[in-house]
Amino acid sequence: MGSLIREARPEDRPFIEEIARLTWGGDDYLARVxxxxxxxxxFYVLEMDGKVIGTAKMTLLPGKVGWLEGLRVHPDYRGRGYGRKLHDFMLELGERLAREGRIEALEFATYVLLRESVTMGQKTGFQIKAKFFVFRAKTENFEPEEPQRIEPKLEDLTLGLIPIGWRFVRRSxxxxxxxxxxAELYNINGFHFLAPKEGATFTPLDVGLATLKAILPAMACVAKEMGxxxxxxxxxxxxxxLLPGIKRLGLFLWDETDGPNVLVFRRPFPKGPSS
Known part of the structure; x- marks a missing residue:
């Protein structure tokens, strides 16, 4: 049986919807985007005998970064090296874009317990450049308070590396x-947080306990509006x-890990000789 990696096409939607339905308990965002x-x-797919069994995406981010995301393999085909095949294809694509001067590095983020993704990155020249915690909260646990949507300014971006959902950009x-x-920037009583236009993973731009307590009801309001x-x-x-205090505010970790549970990887490309 032969396999082919090619650009995604509109007629691939049913296959991708099936992969999304079978990933993360049906909560995968792939079909929505x-x-x-x-x-x-x-946006690329791995096709075998006319069926799409895997996906991968490179998004160009500020700072000449090729952001790798959306690496999926249909559950029936996992454990056969198809994930690595897609990963290697994206590395080759990144090398070509680097030669063209379009990117200077590849980056991706992964959950710390996705061992295959962590190992694959480390084996192919990626290094961990940042670590984050992702917490979850139940919308019903907060009395929603509507925030104000505001236009972001550079001085609002108080973090050096800024999460926008599961993408990360450097302040510039x-x-x-x-x-x-x-993304949208929201203000509630002088405190700001970012919300991606797709998904409900929010980023406070100040991380003190008092700030989190003040903005969680506003985050719950935005999440509720999203359904x-x-x-x-x-x-x-x-x-x-601050973990004990954060948990008392109603946030909890997906799994009880010993440290940060989101890893941001980076693989820079060598710069060519100066002209």
Whole structure:
């Protein structure tokens, strides 16, 4: 049986919806972003005998970063090396884009307990560049308080590496423009948080306990408007000493890990000789 990696096409939707339905208990976002990713480009599928059994996506982010995401393999085909085949294909694509001067590095983020993703990254030259905690909260546990949507400014971006959902961008003027297109900035009583336009993983721009207590009802309000029963909060690894207090606020870890549970990997490309 032969396999082929090619660009995704509109007629691939049923296959991708099936993969999404069978991933993360049916909570995978892949089907929801299908049209957006088709339009954006860099969206590839692994086809075998006329059936799409895997996917991978490269999104160009500010700072000449090729962001790897959406690596999926249909459950019936896992454990046969197809994930690595897609990963290697994306590395080759990244090398070509680097030669063209379009990117300077590849990056991706993964949950710490997804051992295959962690190992595959480490074996192919990626290094961990940042760590975060992702917490979950139940919308019903908060009395929703409506926040104000505001236009983000560079001074609002108080984090050096800014999570927008499960993508991470470095603070810059270019990143500010990208954030305006891909996220909303909310204000509640002077405290700010970012919400991606797709998904309910929110980023507070201040991570103190008092700030979190003030903005969680606003996050619950935004999540409720999205029809979500839960929402996630992404926080930098430096909040580890605050974990007991964070949990008392109603946030909980997906799994009880010893440290940060989100890893951000980076693989830079060698720069060519200067002209």
């Amino acid at each position: 299908f049209e957006e990713w088709l339009s954006d480009g860099g 003027v270019e990143a500010l423009g990208w954030i305006k297109k891909n 979500k029963k839960t929402f996630d909060v992404m926080l930098p690894s430096g909040v580890k000493p």
